[in-house]
Amino acid sequence: MRWDRLFEDLEAQLALEDARELGSEVADRTRRERALLDLxxxxxxxxxxxxxxxxxxxxxxxxxxxxxxxxxxxxxxxxxxxxxxxxxxxxxxxxxxxxxxxxxxxxxxxxxxxxxxxxxxxxxxxxxxxxxxxxxxxxxxxxxxxxxxxxxxxxxxxxxxxxxxxxxxxxxxxxxxxxxx
CATH class of the missing domain: 2.30.30.100 (SH3 type barrels.)
Incomplete structure (x- = not known):
């Protein structure tokens, strides 16, 4: 039971980190795309x-x-x-x-x-x-x-x-x- 909670906690931390990385990558790609726009x-x-x-x-x-x-x-x-x-x-x-x-x-x-x-x-x-x-x-x-x-x-x-x-x-x-x- 203790090991299950530990693994669940680690999985949740990894999922949160993956979500942060994805959010950061999307924001970075959006900035790059906007930088290519002209008037x-x-x-x-x-x-x-x-x-x-x-x-x-x-x-x-x-x-x-x-x-x-x-x-x-x-x-x-x-x-x-x-x-x-x-x-x-x-x-x-x-x-x-x-x-x-x-x-x-x-x-x-x-x-x-x-x-x-x-x-x-x-x-x-x-x-x-x-x-x-x-x-x-x-x-x-x-x-x-x-x-x-x-x-x-x-x-x-x-x-x-x-x-x-x-x-x-x-x-x-x-x-x-x-x-x-």
Whole structure:
């Protein structure tokens, strides 16, 4: 009887130690998995989230996440008013749910330059804001490897040579957001 209790006690101690080791291993694996997540995958898992706040230097944009690329997020701040935000300009994000989603191979390649080229191809009048929040309006004429060139003109005028008041070159690393007007 005494030996039975001793063995039961030893078995209970071993089981407790096994449970502790398993808990520790699960926690360690969870930390490693989370360390592999990036902002892109977190935002991608929240496409459709409606109460998201994206803080840029000096301003806060709130709205619904419409789409996400490897280095940009499209946030609808008002009905039919999406804003393209460069992830390099994001200072913080609020309102995200848990989880992450791995992007498709095609989505991984649809970078900021490709999104800006689509706006340029449409000849859309846009407002480009730099990291300091300074806006400039016009039409994107050129999208290079690491910059865009904006033909500046009034938002209520079309892009015609007579309406262009200047040309603005904006490197991607200083781009905050682009909003179609």
């Amino acid at each position: 892109h995958t977190r935002l991608l898992a929240n496409v459709g989230a409606t109460s998201v706040g994206i803080r840029l230097p000096g301003r806060l944009l709130t709205g619904a996440i419409v789409d996400v690329g490897p280095d940009w997020v499209l946030l609808e701040t008002a009905p039919q008013r999406p804003v393209l935000v460069a992830l390099s300009a994001v200072r913080s994000v609020t309102g995200l749910g848990p989880g992450a989603r791995t992007p498709s191979v095609v989505a991984k390649r649809f970078a900021l330059g490709a999104a800006l080229r689509a706006l340029s191809r449409d000849r859309a009048v846009v407002e480009v804001a730099d990291l300091d929040g300074r806006p400039a309006t016009g039409t994107i004429d050129v999208v290079g490897a690491d910059h865009l060139e904006l033909a500046e003109h009034s938002a209520d005028e079309s892009r015609r040579a007579a309406n262009v008041t200047g040309r603005l070159l904006v490197p991607f690393w200083s781009l905050g957001s682009v909003r179609r007007l």
